[in-house]
Amino acid sequence: MPEEKKVARRPIQTSKDMGKFMADYYYELDNASKSGEKKIAWCTSVGPAEILRAMGYLVYFPETHAAMLGTTRMATDMIPDAVAVGYSPEVCSYMTADIGAFINNATPLSKAYEGIQSVPKPDILVYNTNQCRDVKDWFDYYADHFGVPNIGVNGHVGVNKITDAHIQDISTQMQALIEPLEKVAGIKFDIDKLKEVVGLSRECSDLWKEVLETAAAVPAPLTFFDGCTLMGPAVVGRGTQAANEIYKQLLAEMKERVIKKEGAVEDEKFRLYWDGMPVWGRLSNHFKLFAGLQANVLASTYCSSWIFTALDSSNPFESMARAYTELFIVRSDEYKEDYIKDKLDFYKIDGIIYHDAKTCPNNTNCRYGLSNRLAKETGIPCLTINGDLNDLRMLSDEQTNTNVEAFIEQLAENK
Numbered sequence: 175m176p177e178e179k180k181v182a183r184r185p186i187q188t189s190k191d192m193g194k195f196m197a198d199y200y201y202e203l204d205n206a207s208k209s210g211e212k213k214i215a216w217c218t219s220v221g222p223a224e225i226l227r228a229m230g231y232l233v234y235f236p237e238t239h240a241a242m243l244g245t246t247r248m249a250t251d252m253i254p255d256a257v258a259v260g261y262s263p264e265v266c267s268y269m270t271a272d273i274g275a276f277i278n279n280a281t282p283l284s285k286a287y288e289g290i291q292s293v294p295k296p297d298i299l300v301y302n303t304n305q306c307r308d309v310k311d312w313f314d315y316y317a318d319h320f321g322v323p324n325i326g327v328n329g330h331v332g333v334n335k336i337t338d339a340h341i342q343d344i345s346t347q348m349q350a351l352i353e354p355l356e357k358v359a360g361i362k363f364d365i366d367k368l369k370e371v372v373g374l375s376r377e378c379s380d381l382w383k384e385v386l387e388t389a390a391a392v393p394a395p396l397t398f399f400d401g402c403t404l405m406g407p408a409v410v411g412r413g414t415q416a417a418n419e420i421y422k423q424l425l426a427e428m429k430e431r432v433i434k435k436e437g438a439v440e441d442e443k444f445r446l447y448w449d450g451m452p453v454w455g456r457l458s459n460h461f462k463l464f465a466g467l468q469a470n471v472l473a474s475t476y477c478s479s480w481i482f483t484a485l486d487s488s489n490p491f492e493s494m495a496r497a498y499t500e501l502f503i504v505r506s507d508e509y510k511e512d513y514i515k516d517k518l519d520f521y522k523i524d525g526i527i528y529h530d531a532k533t534c535p536n537n538t539n540c541r542y543g544l545s546n547r548l549a550k551e552t553g554i555p556c557l558t559i560n561g562d563l564n565d566l567r568m569l570s571d572e573q574t575n576t577n578v579e580a581f582i583e584q585l586a587e588n589k
């Protein structure tokens with residue numbers, strides 16, 4: 175790594191309680207895995223977690239574990255072991271890092287939480303391919319290893335306008351999950367419980383949306399790099415009261431910052447939008463890189479992916495079907511361009527950073543001309559960073575630093 179500038183980071187007070195929230199979440203899973211007292215379902219990050227929670231399952235998200243492998247910089251060393259058992263180094267490095275870690279009997283949970291030695295054992299795995307096919311293949315590996323069912327929803331991709339046919343199809347697929355889930359859980363599905371969980375999940379989504387939208391203030395009270403860790407409860411805890419309480423606290427803190435004009439980046443001069451995955455092993459470095467140039471990367475498509483405004487407790491299946499089909503990642507480029515254009519106005523953006531993540535084409539949006547079309551239409555310049563979410567061999571820090579510095583110089587000339 176090249177030498178970094180010293181940059182002050184304004185601490186977020188709620189982070190401490192959020193850390194406790196995550197610790198409680200993992201200890202509950204670990205206890206259930208050891209005692210067998212509660213059933214555990216593994217779920218994809220934008221999968222039907224509400225159904226699982228409503229049926230009494232504790233829900234574990236391998237993608238969050240894979241992101242931890244990234245932030246702890248363990249991922250790159252684990253990937254070769256997944257490659258050795260037949261997974262290409264070109265496919266999702268969440269999946270290869272996670273499978274590699276499993277083969278090595280290694281987990282960042284052990285370092286973070288005393289007494290936890292492994293990921294919790296699944297009783298069932300539930301995927302949604304709305305984000306990519308990789309999640310199904312990833313879960314197939316574990317279903318085979320643990321001898322448990324892998325069931326799921328096969329979502330639509332490249333969706334422009336969402337039609338009733340999309341919603342009916344996904345809703346029917348979700349309802350078809352109930353029977354196998356009842357069989358494993360040994361309990362009967364209760365629609366009222368699902369309504370309650372969907373209501374809590376919607377509240378979580380609304381609170382998270384409000385948190386992210388505080389970044390429209392000048393200066394912005396938070397950064398994309400903060401958001402990547404602050405979104406933990408929205409991913410693993412949506413549908414629980416505890417997640418909602420933590421976001422109420424975070425929202426109050428962000429609102430207070432806005433009133434006091436306390437920016438997350440000192441003397442914020444440039445406001446940037448990030449499209450694509452974060453580089454998990456470089457969150458802190460990238461914060462310092464941009465903040466050192468008085469640039470705040472303050473909004474992103476990624477952190478907004480856990481906003482599900484369609485969720486409606488009075489119509490749980492259809493509203494879940496809509497919420498999980500409206501996702502940015504499964505939409506057409508036409509939709510994505512309009513979506514990003516709106517964000518550029520709302521957040522008063524000076525420039526866009528596109529992360530071309532080598533192993534995640536699904537969350538990379540600059541490969542088919544979208545970035546140039548948007549720049550031409552809006553006059554807002556952009557920069558593409560080549561890298562990866564987890565595999566640090568796929569990026570050059572020197573090149574990233576040089577390109578970002580040149581980009582900010584260009585923005586300064588434009589101002």
Ligand code: SF4
Nearest residue numbers: 266305306308534536
């Ligand atoms: S969307 Fe990308 S990062 Fe997420 S699981 Fe799929 S391939 Fe991996």
